[in-house]
Amino acid sequence: MELSKSFFQGRRLETLVENQTTYTLQHAEMHVFETHQQAERVLLKFDQPVLASMLQGKKLMHLRDQEAFEFLPGESLILPSNEVMYIDFPEAQMDNPTRCLAMSIDDQKIKQVIARMNEVMPKVDQGEWGFMNYNFHFTNDIAIYQIIQRLLFLFTENHPSKDLFVDNMLQELIVRSLQADARKIYNEKALSLSGNNRLAYIIRYIRENLDQPLTIQELSEKAYMSESNFHRVFKTELGISPVNFINHERIKRATSLLNDPKKRIKEICMECGFNSMSYFNRVFKKENEVSPSEYQARVN
Numbered sequence: 517m518e519l520s521k522s523f524f525q526g527r528r529l530e531t532l533v534e535n536q537t538t539y540t541l542q543h544a545e546m547h548v549f550e551t552h553q554q555a556e557r558v559l560l561k562f563d564q565p566v567l568a569s570m571l572q573g574k575k576l577m578h579l580r581d582q583e584a585f586e587f588l589p590g591e592s593l594i595l596p597s598n599e600v601m602y603i604d605f606p607e608a609q610m611d612n613p614t615r616c617l618a619m620s621i622d623d624q625k626i627k628q629v630i631a632r633m634n635e636v637m638p639k640v641d642q643g644e645w646g647f648m649n650y651n652f653h654f655t656n657d658i659a660i661y662q663i664i665q666r667l668l669f670l671f672t673e674n675h676p677s678k679d680l681f682v683d684n685m686l687q688e689l690i691v692r693s694l695q696a697d698a699r700k701i702y703n704e705k706a707l708s709l710s711g712n713n714r715l716a717y718i719i720r721y722i723r724e725n726l727d728q729p730l731t732i733q734e735l736s737e738k739a740y741m742s743e744s745n746f747h748r749v750f751k752t753e754l755g756i757s758p759v760n761f762i763n764h765e766r767i768k769r770a771t772s773l774l775n776d777p778k779k780r781i782k783e784i785c786m787e788c789g790f791n792s793m794s795y796f797n798r799v800f801k802k803e804n805e806v807s808p809s810e811y812q813a814r815v816n
Contacts, residue, residue: 519548519571519615519668533605534558539671542679543625544686546671547618551608558603564620565647567693568593569656569664573614576604579651587616587653592660594652594693597623617668621686629690637752639698640715648697657696659755663689695755702754714739715753719761726766726789732758766790767803774808777816781808 532552539546548571551558557578568587575587579601587593595601608614626647633645656664663685670682702709702719709716718739722730735758736746750758766788773784782793785808790796800808 518665519672532610534560534603541671541682543622543683545620546667547620549616549618551605551614552610554605554608556604558605559600560603560618561598561600562595562618562620564597564623565626566595566597566599566618566620567664567689568595568616568618571615571617573605573612574607575614575616576606577653578602578604582651585653590661591653591655592664593654594648594697596647596649596651599651617664619667621690625683625686626690629687630694633691633694639753640749641713643713645694647694652693652697652700654696654700657692660689660692660696663692692755695753699754699756714741715750718750722762723765726762726769727787728789729791730762730789762789763799764803767800770796770800770808771804771811774812775815777812779812781812784808 533555535550535552537548537550551573569592570587570589572589576584577587577593578584579595579599584604605614630645630647637645639645667682667685667689670678670685675681702716706716706719706723710720711717718735721738722735732743732747736743739746741749747758750756750761754761756764770784770788773779773787774781785793785796788796790799797807800811804811806814
């Protein structure tokens with residue numbers, strides 16, 4: 517993720533630890549923090565919900581009720597308002613600073629988007645969308661990465677309509693972040709939720725039957741929905757289509773099986789429910805940027 521030339525031209529370096537450059541618009545503020553020397557236990561807190569995203573370098577994050585974890589480029593962290601964080605900068609240097617974006621978003625803006633989501637894209641089984649009240653650490657998918665990159669440009673652009681542009685991007689960022697949060701909840705709690713939540717039951721069923729042919733017709737029948745409604749509800753709530761979700765789960769299993777050098781790739785292909793080696797190769801390479809054979813050679 518890259519900062520624009522206008523950022524470097526406009527910012528002023530005043531401190532070596534968490535030097536802050538801030539851009540303020542109607543419903544959000546974007547803060548870019550730069551750290552040019554190693555430091556420990558630096559305190560930071562925002563009075564509004566914030567999305568933090570690493571741009572360069574590494575941080576070690578200390579948050580309530582969690583073990584310290586590394587925060588790396590390509591990852592984001594969503595924090596509720598007034599959440600205290602302590603940060604270590606183990607690698608920051610003058611000629612190789614640690615850089616992080618923090619975007620604080622107006623509570624009212626978030627509530628408006630969530631109200632709209634509950635109106636036009638309600639969750640299955642009477643569930644409601646709501647802003648997470650815990651620390652959500654995740655790897656950016658391509659859509660969230662592109663939104664953050666676009667917001668970096670918009671905040672630093674000198675354009676009379678940028679408030680309107682940013683508002684539209686913030687709405688998409690909130691929706692996609694909540695869908696990513698829903699995926700995390702289903703991924704971690706599908707077993708415990710499956711008794712009274714149809715999507716959780718379907719996710720559990722998919723994971724337990726990855727080696728079997730799984731069709732939308734079969735899954736929609738198990739969810740007591742029409743095929744079109746099942747596809748719409750699944751994608752609305754998780755931000756991913758059922759087919760892409762199945763493929764993602766199959767590739768996760770394949771990636772794990774490829775760690776065994778004795779496993780033949782054709783055998784893994786069948787165990788993960790792919791009936792075509794060429795399709796397996798294509799989907800695996802899309803997810804991992806290398807072929808199954810290249811991956812197996814690399815890890816073994």
